[in-house]
Amino acid sequence: MSGTLVLCGAPIGDVRDVSPRLGEILATADVVAAEDTRRVLRLAAGLGVTISGRIVSCYDAVEGARAAQLTEHLRRGETVALVTDAGMPAVSDPGFRVVAAAAAAGMTVTVVPGPSAVTAALAVSGLPSDRWTFEGFLPRRPAERRARLRELHAESRTMVFLDSPHRLEAGLRDLVAVFGPERAAVLCRELTKTHQEIVRGDLARLLAWATDGRVIRGEFTLVLGGAPRRPPPTVITASPADAASPADAGTVADAGTVADAGTVGEGRGESVRAEVLAADVARRAATGMSRKEARRVVAAEYGLSRNDVYAAELAARPGRRPAPPDS
Template sequence: MSGTLVLCGAPIGDVRDASPRLGEILARADIVAAEDTRRLRRLTAALGVTISGRVVSCFDANEASRADFLLAELRAGATVALITDAGMPAVSDPGFRVVAAAAMAGVPVTVVAGPSAVTVALAVSGLPTDRWVFEGFLPRKSGERRSRLRDLAGERRTLVILEAPHRLSATLDDLTSAFGAQRTAVLCRELTKTWEEIVRDDLAGLAGWAHGRDVKGEITLVVAGAPNPAPPAAALVAGTPAAAAFAVMLAAEVAGHEAAGMSRKEALAAVTAKHGVPRGLVYDAVVAAKSGGDRSRSHRGGNAPGPS
């Protein structure tokens, strides 16, 4: 009878985010495969856990060969706990080959749920989270990175990118060139750690923030999706059926964001950025929807008034 592969979500910073179940699994697993065995020992010491099984390393350079060993142990009935330095194994971390081998062999795979920098950054970004795409780490070489970003420039879903501190400035410059200076983005650094920092700006502002700065720690970038094409002119002419339908859609999108947990200000900003229309137009659509009236107005250029 085969054993079970348990993917263990590790804290991304604050050890108090570890679940009691994580400690239980690490304590009783027959084998604990860790990206860094020293960091594993520090984690278990902080949790007050004693590992009773065998500890082996499983990192990028040895994962292919380690997968064969772990699969043999799983087939023999062992419980194998797979843990990386932070977050969820196989998500921009070692583990994919092990999981794929176990799944192909019909070995049960389960998970101890835990924090992920991807979902944490999305949650705090204030950007739309109903549809998003994870790009992971961009190519290291500048030419390949720029080519990838050109391909992504039209992506309308919120985009999540991981980046190393020493490449951050160059990546933000390339993002600005490919996506445009005014694309909204959020930079999340050292999430849940002592020096956590969240910087909200457009891409040009973030690029300026990063230039000449000695940035350290783990970086997660959340970038707004490409705005929808400009609405037909008729949708911006007050009193027309097209304008009324467009206003109803705007109000519904704001309400959807608020229902998902955004503040009114954040929801207005998200819908404004998505459609590339004045904030006041979106605000009027919300007011009209609540009052049952029609307070939409035509857009003749410039910034329409609205709430600050």
């Protein structure tokens, strides 16, 4: 007999935003695992229901141990409701370990969808949302935080971060230093609550807002515009010696030497040599990847088409015709 683990979306501010099913689950579940047991009781009271099952705490420090205990309840055929303080469990909140343990044991895992500060902020930001990435909370230590941001410098998708009031100013200063003051950004505070505030503009404006003497309160969701997309690089098919000649000097844009043109991924130019692409395909194929897949990966990395990569292979190895691009 298998029980059911129900992930319950809790309100991020206004209790009226939750699914009517949430009250039903909290009232009937055999076990309610809550990030904060006091808050879940207040939530139940706000929904007009009484929790009849056993209430256990499930916050970060105890989640690992709780995962095993809750899985045993599921093995006995019980219904376990998992609820965090706000939003969806496991999304920058406890829950991942519980879900992983239940799934590994073959238990049924389902969800009562609910509000999420992440998607709410993304929707109201007005920034591109067709492709985006969730980065959660940045590291607390300044050096680690800046290192993480440098890793994201070239990210072209819209990014969503969470931040707390006491770290907001330092985080915004690091964002300005890494991404520049003019990068588009939207800061959302206390979404759906009485004092909801949405600050739009660029990172410079957000930093000015955070440092104008106001008292910083509430939880924050920051939506950051992605890096501008670069045009595809020019593939240089001439030999390095020929490409370095004055006649070809104009084909390497913003690169001091032809050697610089081989490292587009590091942002040091807008061109790449055919032999660099061919060698990259060969290196990946040597690890067991099919040439078709290797070309696809290399093409995506350099912003080229697979046909461009195939043509580069032909140019780099004129005496040996590689397999067709769809092979």
